Amino acid sequence: MRHFTVLMGTALVVAATAYAQTPDPNLARNIAAGCANCHGTNGVSQGGNPSLAGMSRQDLVAKMKEYKAGTRPATIMNQLAKGYSDEQIELVAGWFAAQPAK
């Protein structure tokens, strides 16, 4: 568990560095907006699909990586997750984790 925490910490630093250096200051927000069609604006769902707002970053990253690997059954997310890089998944998960869950 301690090992896991350290790893996540490293990932956070990597993501934060990428965020600071990227020419798009709103990259995480902009990628996350693409999820809103089904998961609600700022990740607050209107029902039927899970809210992403306030979801733990680790949980969201883990689920997306399972979808991407095909180890988590789904109708759509297993196909969509494969379109995102690991860096994009980290960014977007961090952004949703910081949103208030209404």
Added chain:
Amino acid sequence: MSIERRDFLKALGAGGALAAVGGCATPGGTRVSGKVVIVGAGYGGATAAKYLSLWSNGGVDITVIEPNAEFISCPLSNLVIGGSKQLADITVGYDGLRKRGIKIVRDTATAIDADRRVVKLAAGAELPYDRLILSPGIDFLWKDVPSLDNPQAQATVLHAWKAGPQTVALRKQLEAMPDGGVYAISIPKAPYRCPPGPYERACQVAWYFKRAKPKSKVLILDGNEDVVSKKGLFMKAWNEEYKGIVEYRPNHVLIDVDVRTQTAKFETQDDVRATVLNVVPPMRAGNIAQQAGVITANNRWCEVDFLSFESIKVKSVHVLGDAIQIAPAMPKSAHMANQHAKVCAAAVLQLLAGQPVSPTPIITNTCYSFITDKEVVHVDSVHQYDREKKTFLTVQGSGGVSSAMSALEGDYAFAWAKNIWADTLT
């Protein structure tokens, strides 16, 4: 935006410092001002208005020009034609946008003066803009179906390819049709709005016939060589769920109709007489796009810079949704229009602030089709911007279709509608 603000940003310099400032300003949004006029409050225009407001914390002055009093969704409108939903179920008002301080003007944009940066309205007013966003949807190339090039004929042989009165009228024609009749739908050559839409409509009409008029037939007269979207899934539905009801005929390029006898005429194939003839005519970007001079591809579609959705031809004019010349494998869909609008809104805010637009946009598509009133199939895709090719490319290995129709996906389809309507309109 004020000069002071611009100088302040300039003083900060480019790159890291600005990114850091911008980063601190999110997720509440950057403080930007300016005047943006949006033409069309469908999935593209309404989403652009909402996100410009959200991401500028109401700092941008937004006016939307829309001739219709309410938003009526094209997705799910085939369920109204099939009879399992009513028009009211797919109608949403614009009060959610108004509550954000967005002005909705019920009028039609008739002309753009790009030099003076004003939009002229049918009622006579002129609206100035710093940035103009056109999301005009589609209009039809009636000259390609000469006998339909008049309002009387268009009220008889319906398209129902814009949700609203035509949707209800087509439903009424089907209700009035005696059992044993033939409903025929003519599909134009791709690209057209909503690639799987005609096939979904055939399924919905067949669903209605199977229960209410079992001796009736559905005839699909496709101008394309083959089923354009979700082929395996639709073919399975027609061969199983709707066996003996639906017949698919490829290579039927429509050249005209006989309105009185509801007869479709083709380039090479024999005439087809139907009881209810439904023609989806060839189409292009909506009328205002033509007037604005932003149609640059095949006299039909608007080419844009995919980083901002700004027209390649007319400065400070952006185009969204079905009206654009699409990148490869990028469908003309509602979901896509919503996604275009977010890339555009983010870019417009950057441009109003004198800042560079994001070089790495990513958009997705998700599209559900109803086979029955409850059972659904999907297609989805992910498109990342390619710097060298200057276009969106689908990510290798991503996206796909359903393995089979299911009621679970039906639930997801209704959840999609609920969420995208709120995301677009509130």
